[in-house]
Every structure is written in C-alpha cells, then in structure tokens.
Amino acid sequence: MKAFRWLALAVLGATPALALAADLDGASLALWWGAPFAGILLSIALLPLLAPIFWHHHYGKVAAAWGLAFLLPFAVVFGTGAAGVNLVHALLAEYLPFVILLTALFTVAGGIYIRGNLHGSPGLNTAILAIGAVLASFMGTTGASMLLIRPLIRANDNRAHKAHVVVFFIFIVSNAGGSLTPLGDPPLFLGFLKGVDFFWTVRHIFPETLFLVGTLLALFYVLDSWFFRKAGEVQRPDPTPDTCGFGFEGQVNFALLAVVVGLVLLSGFWKSPVAFHIAGTEVGLPGIVRDVGLVVVTLLSLWLTPKAVHENNQFGWAPMQEVAKLFAGIFLTIIPVIAMLKAGTNGPFGAIVHAVTRPDGSPDPAMYFWATGLLSSFLDNAPTYLVFFNTAGGDPATLMAQLAPTLAAISAGAVFMGANTYIGNAPNLMVKAIAEDRGVKMPSFFGYMLWSGAILVPLFGVMTWIWLL
Template identity: 40%
Template sequence: MLVAWWSAIPFVTLLLCIAVLPLIPRTAHAWEKNSVKLTVALVLGLPIAAWFTFAGAGIEVVHALVEYGQFIILLLALFVVAGGLFLAGDIRATPRNNTIFLAIGAVAASFIGTTGAAMLLIRPLLNTNWERRNKAHTVIFTILVVANSGGLLTPLGDPPLFLGMLRGVPFTWTFGLFPQWLLVNTLLLITYYALDRRAYADEEPDAIFFDDTQREPLRLHGALNLAFFAGIIAGVAFVPSIDLHALESGHGVWTDAVPWRELLMLACAAGSYFLGSRKVRFEQNQFTWTPILEVAALFIGIFLTMIPALNYLGQIADRLPLNRITMFIFTGGISGLLDNAPTYATFFEIATALPGDPRVAGVPEALLVAISLGAVFGGALTYIGNGPNFMVKSVADADGVETPSFGGYIVASLRFMVPTLTAMALIFLTDGVLWQVLGGVVAVGIVLRAWVIGRSRTPAA
C-alpha cells in the first residue's frame, strides 16, 4: 500500500512520548504505569490498523500482529523461565568479576536468547554490586553486550535472526558471524573494564571494605528451568509456526494456521511458572510481571505505527544507494528507532530483489550479513531498539539504580557502541585493504582509549 511521509507521524509521536514523558514532572509519575503506556500505544496504533484494514491492506496488519505475537511470546517465555533461575551468592564487585559476568552473558545470549541471558544475569549482577555507588554504566553495558551484541550467533539469540530463520535462513548460518561477534564484544568488554576500573577507584573506602568482607560463593538455584530453556531452544530450531504465506496462497492446510512453536514456548513458560520453586522466583528473584508488560504495552504500538513507516521506507528503497556498508548503516540506524525485528524483515524483503551471488534464502549473502549485523548491533542504540533493553532498565530501576534517560542512553550508545561498530564495519564489510587497515586503527584506538580511561585513577586497594 502506497503511503506518504506524514503517515509516520504516529510512530514519531510514540517515540517522543517514550523519550519525553518520563522527563516531564507532570507526566513522569503517570508514565510509570503500564496502563498509560498501553493506552498511548493503542490510541496511536489502532487508527493505523483501521486505516490499512478499510483501505484493503488488512493483510499487512495481520502480518504485523502475527509477528508481534511471535516476538512477544518468545520474549515472555524466556523472561518467565529466566525468572525461575537464580544465581545466588555475593562475590567481590571488582572490575574483573563484573567483566566476567558480562562475558558469560555474551556467550549465553546466543543460546538462551538475549532476553533469557539478560534477565538471568542482571539481578545477580546488581546484587553483587549493591554495595557500590557507581553502577549505572554496568546497566548500560549489560544492554549493549548481553541484551544485544551477544545474541548474534543463533536465531535464538535475537528476534531479528529468528525472523530470518522463519524466512528460510538455515539455523547454523549465523555461526559464520563469529568473527564479528568476537570483535564487537571484545572491544565492548575492554571498554567496560576500563570504565569500571575508574568507577571502582572512585568508590568510598567503606563501600569497598564492606564489599570485600560480605562474600558468598555463587550457586545456581532452580536448575529445573534449564530443561524448559532446552524446550524453547528445540522449539525455535525444529517446530514450525503459523505459515501465512501458505494460507494466503490458498494451498495451506489447517496445521499451517496453528502456532505450534508459540504453544510449545507457552507450555515451557507455564511449566517453569507452576512447577518451579516459588521461593526462587518470588523471594530470591523478586519476580514481577512489570518488565514484560511494559515491553508488551509499548511494542504493540510500535508494531502497528511502524506499518506505514516501513511501507514508506520500502517505497523509497530504490532511491537508496544499497550496498554492504549502506545496508548495514540503514538497517542498524533504523533498528535503533523502529525496533530491530521488523526492520530486519523489511530490509530482508528489499534485498531479495537485489542482484548478487551466492544467495541465502533468496538474499545475496553479502547483504544478508550486513542486514543481520545491522539489526542485532543496531538494536543496542536505544531503549526501544530491542525488547530486552527496556526489561533490563525496568529491573535496574526497581533495584534503585539511577539509569540514564532515553536521551542519556542514546548519548552513551553513541559514545561506546558507534566507534566499535565503525571498526567492525570497516574490517568486515569493505573490500579495500586501506579501509580494513583503517578499521584496525579504529579498533586499536578504542583499546588505547580504554587504557587511558582505566589508568586515569589509581584503583582502590
């Protein structure tokens, strides 16, 4: 359906609400309520759905709602199962230990999902650092590393890759993105270690002494939930879902209309919730539904209001200079604004009409690499770029950590994420040796900047 640029106004309005309303004293308290978020999302999104339906493009609304359902059920299942696991203990909150936490999260994110890994690690990470005053940067890097960059290696890791698998990308194809995964996460972890080293040096001596003396070995509670994680992983890898294309073609059968995968995920979530330890979930994890409800409320509006925005993007695609670098920039930049899952789907469909060999699932492989990298890494640029981002922020807020505002987080991501992605893109997405050497120089510069930051203060003894 053809649309004009102004059809994106509801989407931009929703973004402005998310960014501005928490900062205005008269609206900040009301915006904390998920019911208010849902009301705003529906007021802006339902007219779009009605417009497209009455204009004869209701199938686009159906596609958006189905993808929203798949997206939110995957997040819900991982959120509930992760809420039944608790990593107990209190080790020293040193820069080295915190960095190891994030590194483990980066690995886990590709196999239990960025949502599962982020929800599993954010609480013990905050518990470990509760004696420390300077920890907002730890929340930021949990989002950058665990809730986004770590999830590049499998379709389970991040919702965009999950949508790619639904479109025919082999489950194991993303394993080939390991070099990019390794470079980005290594540079982010080096930067985090340096920042945390400086922050650790600024802590009060009493806080460091208390942290050193209040120690308890780490141990995992609620191990039964590992079986439910395995069920979700098996579902993503092997179980089909609704096949809209088969149904639309008129050749589908009744089984194509059944969301088998989502039913399995919901069964795993229900098993975790009702069979798992209530002490682990509610006393140790202090589990609440608030984070997932916040994501569900906001993203129904995002998925609906972005329908015309993505349509308009598709209309002007032939005027865009699309190659590996620009595809990465467009996908990454728009993922931060429009959510990375539907952005991935849009550029995936655009790329099917572009020339190039070899091809994967009908897309030139070089472009599919750029789209995948842009969607996963670009999701870290804002709180709305990827579903787990808001969840991490919500858990940290509930724990009393002063997390950055919507704009403050963007400033932080521009400062730390963009230079890292620049180095990665120059090294892996360009052909000229000089560009690749420049990428290496940028990477070395990031490491040197981290060294300067880390040495700017003498760490506490």
C-alpha cells in the same frame, strides 16, 4: 491493554468477510501516517523525564492512545475492513508470538536463582558480561539477559555507580552476543526461516562479533576499574549477606529453557501444510504448536519454581507488563512505516532504499549495514532485516554466496545496532525496567543514546572501514 482489546473486538465486529490482503501498499501512503509511531517513540523518550509520575501510572494508556491515533484515521480513510485485517495481522503474526516468547523466557529465567553473594569487582563484572555474550547466541539475547541481569545487579548492590554496568550489559549481552546463530536474535531467526543456513552467520560475521564484543569488554573493564578505585565507590555494609556457597536454585527451569529453545527451533525446521486463516492472516500449525508450548512452559515454570526462588530473585511482573504494553503500541503504529519501507524506491522512504545501491546496480554492503542498523535502532529489527533482505534480492542461495558481504552487513546491522536505543531490541527495555525496579538510576532515553553514540557508533565506523569498504 483494555483499550487495545476492545478496539480489536469493535473492528472485527464491523468487518464482514475480512477477505482482504494484510499487505498494505506503502507507495500510496503519505509520510504523516508515520506520525503516531514517531509520537510513541517521543513519548517513551520524553515523558519519563518531563512527567515521570504520570508516565509511571499511565504509560499503557499513552501507548493505547497512539495506537488509536493510527488505527481510527486508518479505518476512516481505508475502511474498517482494511483496519481489521492489519490489526489482526499485527496481533496474530507479530505481537502475540513476540510477547509469548518474551514471557516464557522472562518467567523461566526468573525462576533460576544464582545462589551466593558475588562481589562486583571489575574482573567479575567483565567475566559475567563475557559469559552472557557467549550464552546469548545459544539461548537468545532475551534468555541470557533475564538469566544474568539479576545476579549482576545483586553483585554490585553495594557500589555507588552501577548504571554503566547495566548499559554495557545491554550493549554486549542483550545485543552483540546474539549475532552468531538464529537462536540469538529474531532477525537472524527470520533469515533462517527464509533459507539461510543455521551456521552461516557464525562463519561470516564471527570476526566482527569478536572485535565488537572484545573491544566493549576491554572498554568496560577500564571504565569499571576507574569507578571501582574512586573514593566511596564501595559502600559498606553489603546489603546482600554472604552465603555458604555458590550454586543454582530452581534448576528445573534449565530443562524448561531447553524446551523453549527446542520449540523455537521446531517452528523453524517443521514445514506443515496445515494452516488456519483468521481474518486474512495465515497462522501455521508449527507456530501454533510453538506458542501453545511456550504458554505451557510458562505455566509449568510458575508451578514448579519454589516460592523462595522468586522471592530471592525479587521476581515481579512489572518489567514484562511495561514491555508488553509499550510494544503493543509500537507494533500497531509501526504498520504504515514498515509498509512504506517495503514499497522500496516507489515509497516515501525511497531515498533510503536507493542509497544502498551503487550506480552500477550492485549492492553496497557498507550502506546496507548502516541503513539496516540505523532503522533497527528505532524500528523492530526483525521486519527491518526482512525489508533489506528482500531489497538485496531475497534469494538465500545468492545472498549466501555471491552477495555474502551484503547479507553479512544486513545481519550485523540488524543485531549490533539494536543496542543504539532502549527500543532497538526488546531485552533492552526489559533490562532497563528490571534495573530501575532494583533501584539503579538508569540513563534517560536520550542519555542512553549519548552512551551508545559515544561508544558504539565509532566502533561501527571502524568495523565499516575494516570489513565493508
């Protein structure tokens, strides 16, 4: 992270007025500007397999190197002013709000300890996944994931096969469950900020969500039951001793979690003319209040949570540090890729944008679903949602009425297909890091994609056939 910090200071120092637009003309960019983004994705996918020790110790430096591989040539070609504006915009408008919210949810959820030794039977595991799916739409996929992943791993700590439990947890709790309200996943929250009604998604994609979550729960129960019956699956003794009762410790964090949800909602409902312009980026008062409030909540959680709760939860900062460092590189290198997408049919990705439109000029919901989803699997799903939201016209009243199938397809694609890769949605990588920190041997980047390709992609095909054709 030091490299990013010093680079920001250097660029800002070399930028005199910064009276430049943060918007980048993607139509003028060549495809090779996306090479650093592809490089960081390949590094995340391959280096843990090819050089695990190097990656474990230097993944932050690798992310910084790819960030520099984009920013330095960009500064040479377009000038340090344009580089500074885009760097500051990515930092203030996207990365910092993202990391602050994740840190608050990670800290608050990590301060809640579910007491009692649950035993990871197929029925119990399925029930936890179902509860997480419901919670995800009300406390966010990150909040639900951070609350439940630790007790789920602890419940299965005496089983030989645990990776499939975490994989399905990512499918269901970290992604699909967050599809019903703007609180569930960032793309839907951005739609809410654009004028989409709060309960629009629950009215229009509830059947798809019920089908996907229900089918995944059924498949998981069958698979987990098969593992559970295998000889030697349940190992004794249980490393987690039985305690005298089930309950919660660190209850103050439930109140703090409600404050987090309230702050996020407030920033969406509160419209204020007060704004500050920092190096070409507008920072509104509601966003400042939200982020400052989230920092205060994080500090309060650390102060008020008993030390024993963090010890019992094996709470540590390594998963959050990994996400923060890797996504710093992702948010920086993704700048030209998003700009090229925003250029629409005039940009390098014009074929993708053109593919979502029928010959008569009307939008094709099935193509919107797959285009939004496949890009959300590898890009940040929030800006990808906005790109296709605007491609479909950008008028929330029209999209919620005449073009409701198109908006439903964009919403479902952005949320559901975030489960296709570890980087499709921020909780995916956090859950993976926590699981590995507790000794669960998780699939590699491509190994995880084999799971999602074998299970999720066919289900998405069935959903397309039932609802979108």
